[in-house]
Amino acid sequence: MPELPEVESIRRQLEPLLCGRHVIRCDSHPSVKFLPAREIIGMGFESVNRRGKYLLFGLDDGNEMVIHLGMTGQLLPVSDLSDPHLRAWWEFDNELILGYRDIRRFGRIRICKPNQYDGTLKTMGPEPLSDDFTVEQFHSTLKKSSRKIKTQLLSQRPVAGVGNIYADEACFRAGIYPGVRRLTKAQARDLHESIRYVLSIAVENGGTTLRDYVNVEGKEGTNQHFLTCYGRWDQPCLNCGEPLRRTVIDNRGTTFCGNCQRR
């Protein structure tokens, strides 16, 4: 499930591969989710950027191809175009064929003008590892909603790029129960610091591979070996030793420590 660290790892590897290259052939799965992949034939790639969990490919006609990897999306060189999970592919003028594999088809591809986004991209909060992500702005945004903190984080509005794994990790590190609806300024500061910490470490580790995630080289990340909370229910809390618990918050599996993360 690619979140910010996984998408950033992919972006860093794709940038030198694609910039300056032109698409000479391409095709896609007939689903409307993936059809826009066919629209960039003949175009050149000028940049590979990221916003939250979205990859933004700058094209030489001034538009951007936006790819969200969903749950199981992968971008990597391919040779077998009969792969049943291949949803789109682009052949470049250096014989590279970049494939978009997506087993569950939760991802999507679209073409749009830069900074003229809709949906989540339009309402997305600041990049968590940038100077734009401040405690004041973060606390102010959280105060505007009465939804549970984890739900707010997953909405991408208070901050970009946080998914289920890093929401659990950050709440655990901050000692905040993910189901609370209001945070004090001090709690917001702790959560702000924790989000930046867990994402920074995950980027350094090349992302978290639990099942499907691999980078452009087909290699798994290593951050799964450093998770302190997500997916560790029934295992002892690394702080207090109590068994971690599992619950469901807004239809998302959630791991927490009932002792360290008080409601």
Place this chain on the structure above:
DNA sequence: TATGTATCCTGTCGGC
């Protein structure tokens, strides 16, 4: 406008 819920998808796993 804010909030909550259903839906899309398919591989995996556990129960029978």
Place this chain on the structure above:
DNA sequence: TGCCGACAGGATACAT
């Protein structure tokens, strides 16, 4: 061994 249902979850459409 094989079948079947539950489950995983990000974004979005829809209902309240």
